[in-house]
Amino acid sequence: xxxxxxxxxxxxxxxxxxxxxxxxxxxxxxxxxxxxxxxxxxxxxxxxxxxxxxxxxxxxxxxxxxxxxxxxxxxxxxxxxxxxxxxxxxxxxxxxxxxxxxxxxxxxxxxxxxxxxxxxxxxxxxxxxxxxxxxxxxxxxxxxxxxxxxxxxxxxxxxxxxxxxxxxxxxxxxxxxxxxxxxxxxxxxxxxxxxxxxxxxxxxxxxxxxxxxxxxxxxxxxxxxxxxxxxxxxxxxxxxxxxxxxxxxxxxxxxxxxxxxxxxxxxxxxxxxxxxxxxxxxxxxxxxxxxxxxxxxxxxxxxxxxxxxxxxxxxxxxxxxxxxxxxxxxxxxxxxxxxxxxxxxxxxxxxxxxxxxxxxxxxxxxxxxxxxxxxxxxxxxxxxxxxxxxxxxxxxxxxxxxxxxxxxxxxxxxxxxxxxxxxxxxxxxxxxxxxxxxxxxxxxxxxxxxxxxxxxxxxxxxxx
Numbered sequence: 001x002x003x004x005x006x007x008x009x010x011x012x013x014x015x016x017x018x019x020x021x022x023x024x025x026x027x028x029x030x031x032x033x034x035x036x037x038x039x040x041x042x043x044x045x046x047x048x049x050x051x052x053x054x055x056x057x058x059x060x061x062x063x064x065x066x067x068x069x070x071x072x073x074x075x076x077x078x079x080x081x082x083x084x085x086x087x088x089x090x091x092x093x094x095x096x097x098x099x100x101x102x103x104x105x106x107x108x109x110x111x112x113x114x115x116x117x118x119x120x121x122x123x124x125x126x127x128x129x130x131x132x133x134x135x136x137x138x139x140x141x142x143x144x145x146x147x148x149x150x151x152x153x154x155x156x157x158x159x160x161x162x163x164x165x166x167x168x169x170x171x172x173x174x175x176x177x178x179x180x181x182x183x184x185x186x187x188x189x190x191x192x193x194x195x196x197x198x199x200x201x202x203x204x205x206x207x208x209x210x211x212x213x214x215x216x217x218x219x220x221x222x223x224x225x226x227x228x229x230x231x232x233x234x235x236x237x238x239x240x241x242x243x244x245x246x247x248x249x250x251x252x253x254x255x256x257x258x259x260x261x262x263x264x265x266x267x268x269x270x271x272x273x274x275x276x277x278x279x280x281x282x283x284x285x286x287x288x289x290x291x292x293x294x295x296x297x298x299x300x301x302x303x304x305x306x307x308x309x310x311x312x313x314x315x316x317x318x319x320x321x322x323x324x325x326x327x328x329x330x331x332x333x334x335x336x337x338x339x340x341x342x343x344x345x346x347x348x349x350x351x352x353x354x355x356x357x358x359x360x361x362x363x364x365x366x367x368x369x370x371x372x373x374x375x376x377x378x379x380x381x382x383x384x385x386x387x388x389x390x391x392x393x394x395x396x397x398x399x400x401x402x403x404x405x406x407x408x409x410x411x412x413x414x415x416x417x418x419x420x421x422x423x424x425x426x427x428x429x430x431x432x433x434x435x436x437x438x439x440x441x442x443x444x445x446x447x448x449x450x451x452x453x454x455x456x457x458x459x460x461x462x463x464x
Contacts, residue, residue, distance in 0.1 A: 004146070007322045012092045018085035018142070022078065022150035029074045029151060030158035032067050033296050037162075039064040041288035049284055078147045086142035094135045096325055101127060103329045105392025106383075130324070134317035141318070145304070145311035152300035159297040166286045170269050174297055177265035181301040184257060185308065258305045262298040269294045330394045333409035337418050340403025342366040342389070347398035349384050358384045361398070391415060433462055 008015045043060050046052040054061075101109065109127065156178060164171035213220070213229045220226045273290055276282040342365065349359040359381035366372050374382045387393040389400060391412040400407040407415070420440065428436050437452055438444050444452070453459040 004149070005318065005322070007325075008089070008318070011096055011322070011325060012089040014085050014088035014092065018081055018089075018146070019150075021081045021085075022147055023154070025074050025078045025081070025147075026150040026154035027158075029071065029078075030155045032071045032074065033155060034158055034162045034293065036064065036067045036071070037289050037292035037296070039067060040292055041285050044288055045285045079143065082143040082147050086139050089142060090135050090138055093138070093321060094131055097127075097131050097135070097321060100325050100327065100329070104327060105390070106387060108327070108392075127324075130317060130320055134314075134321060137314035137317045139314070140307070141311040141314040144307040148300060148303045148307045152304045155300045156297045159293045163290055163293055163297075167273075167282070167290055169272060170290045170294065173269050173272065174265070174294065177261075177268070178297060178301070180261055180265075181258060181298065181305070184254075184261060185301070185305045255306050258302050262295075262302050265298060266294050332391065332412050333406075334411045335405065335409050337410050337415040338403035338405045340368065341401075343401040344385070344389070345398050345401065347385070347388055347395045347400065349381070349388060349393055350396050357396075359388070359395075363398075386421075390419065390421075 046057050273287045277287050344364050347362045350357045
């Protein structure tokens with residue numbers, strides 16, 4: 001992922017305003033850095049070279065305090081904007097992710113309809129991990145990395161512009177040594193990104209496997225395989241721990257390398273200034289301004305390198321989030337859902353990467369009010385046919401008609417509003433029984449609610 005991925009601007013509108021705020025606050029912060037260096041130099045020169053008293057330096061000291069308070073205010077505003085943008089972006093991305101998962105349908109969630117290379121996506125556990133921890137991992141990206149990246153763009157330029165007006169030699173040293181930090185950051189970033197991608201894949205694998213084990217725990221207990229799965233989870237957890245430690249090792253080593261490079265660069269500037277001060281070739285005020293500003297030129301870049309590691313997990317997760325959001329959804333119509341006979345005409349479904357058809361040449365018709373049962377052993381394609389009727393899977397051959405209208409021309413949202421579906425393992429969601437019954441009609445009154453419970457054979461149980 002790039003430092004600022006254009007897809008973030010497309011999928012999360014709050015990012016645009018945040019980037020503008022980061023640039024504006026970065027410019028303000030850069031101006032305050034330069035002002036602070038000049039005031040410090042004036043105070044030191046006035047006190048030690050000109051012998052001014054504390055009262056004589058009162059104006060400079062007050063201005064210095066104001067500038068320090070201004071830098072603190074800019075830092076607080078940046079952090080505030082970062083946290084607000086992070087919350088807005090996470091909410092928007094999470095909503096888009098769940099919306100796209102709903103559009104892709106249960107076939108995508110179970111790994112059907114995707115290539116074998118991407119079938120790992122089709123695990124509910126991976127999606128849960130992506131929508132929770134994956135989206136939350138963007139916190140560090142917005143609250144730490146992006147603000148520091150804004151400062152790294154603005155502050156070194158402002159500092160160099162001020163230094164070059166006073167001493168071109170020091171400016172030349174900074175211009176030569178400053179690009180070395182981004183070069184090392186890029187080299188280290190490549191290694192770190194590969195590690196983080198592997199770490200995130202391991203976490204997704206662990207989440208998916210754990211959810212599968214929990215869902216199938218009763219069956220595993222019956223066949224005495226629960227302990228074997230526990231050992232499998234322990235092994236994956238160990239691999240994830242080792243991957244995390246390897247990533248941290250790179251992070252610590254890279255931070256040390258960047259700190260050493262920046263320290264040596266500042267020391268080189270300081271040595272040249274010291275030699276010229278000793279020989280009387282430089283004014284003390286100019287030397288102090290440069291000495292105070294030189295570390296400020298390197299600091300934002302060093303911080304970007306350090307914060308990159310904090311945001312690396314979020315960057316890896318964002319790549320998978322964008323891959324899901326960019327997964328194409330089958331084209332659908334926008335016609336209203338008609339009434340009438342449901343006709344399945346020669347439907348054949350073949351999933352990518354499969355040698356055989358999941359469903360082959362199936363035809364049947366269901367009249368209004370008629371009850372039809374799809375009967376067959378597990379794996380013959382009953383669920384696939386239901387996915388076709390629901391509009392989640394597009395048949396390779398054949399078509400589905402409703403009242404003589406091709407289902408491909410009907411709005412899927414309007415069509416699904418007319419369908420009631422109970423899964424093989426019904427689940428009560430958080431809330432009251434009434435909330436669960438009202439999922440189809442949130443505005444249903446109590447009389448309709450009781451009628452639905454009676455029709456479903458649940459009234460005696462609920463009223464007991």
